Amino acid sequence: MKSYILVSDKKWHDELFLTLKNSIPANWERIKSRDEFEYLNLEKINPDKIFIPHWSHIIPKDIFEKFECIVFHMTDLPFGRGGSPLQNLINLGFEQTKISALKVSRELDAGPIYCKNDLSLLGTAEEIFIRSSNIVGDMIRDIIYKNLEPIVQEGExxxxxxxxxxxxxxxxxxxxxxxxxxIRMLDAATYPSAFLETEFFRFEFTRASLKSNEIILADVRIIKK
Structure with a gap:
């Protein structure tokens, strides 16, 4: 039987993991921490593929050269390689993007592409991540069942x-x-909120709603400095 690993410490991938485990016959493992994501642990499992929908750390060379590691990047690669893709896209005024599934290589976000799917950038960061989780699930199924082979990136x-x-x-x-x-592009668990500061206080904002381009309603957390 095939073995697959899902690597993510984000809570919105809990349901994704359970769905994959229950719908795709295989030995499935979940890795949630950097300490777990080590060569010796992976060697024991010997996975056929490692799927990485959200990870903020560099993947060690000894892992991606030994195992087929597939990351999911929230841009239409090769546009938008690098960090904070969601925040950078929204800051640039994008309302739509693509999720690119790519094979991990030595150069960051430069590996060949398995497939791409559309993603809306409307809503809060957490809403977008939850939406992307469902899309990533579909992409994982396609990669497994269609035996997709990655193709070298093309474009600027x-x-x-x-x-x-x-x-x-x-x-x-x-x-x-x-x-x-x-406010919305930083509104997700584990992300630092949008803020402003005075001499004595820090104001952190979440749950924003834009009313006719004239008023924003939002929750605010006030912290004494």
Whole structure:
């Protein structure tokens, strides 16, 4: 029987793992932490494929050279290689993107592509991640059942820089729709919220709703500095 691993520490992939385990006959394992994702642990399982829908760490060479590792990147590669794809796309004004399933290689996000599927960028970051989880599930099924072979990337390479927590500062934004985008694109578990600061307080924003481009309603967490 085939063996597959799903690597993600995100809670929105819990259901994805259970769905794959219950619908695709195979030995399925879930890895949630960096410590678990080690060569010796993988060697014991000896997976046929390792699926990585969301991971913020560099995948070691001894792993991707030994095992077939497939990551899911939220851009139409080779456009948007690099970090913080969701936030960079929304910041650039995109409302639609593609999820690219690619084989891990030495160069970041430069490996050959198995397949691509459309993804809407409307809603909060967490809503988008949940939506993408269902799409990733369909892509995994296609890769397994259709025996898809990856194809070398073609097109102009555009590289994104990983965004830093301090870039969530909304105090210097002058456009209301931009403020809304900043709040929603950072509104997900484990992500640093959009914020502004005064001398004494830090205001963190979530659950934003844009009303006719004139008003934003949002939850705010106020922290004394």
């Amino acid at each position: 390479v555009v590289v994104f820089k990983r965004r830093k927590p301090e870039e969530g500062d909304i105090s210097n934004l002058s456009d209301l729709s931009k403020v809304y985008d900043y």
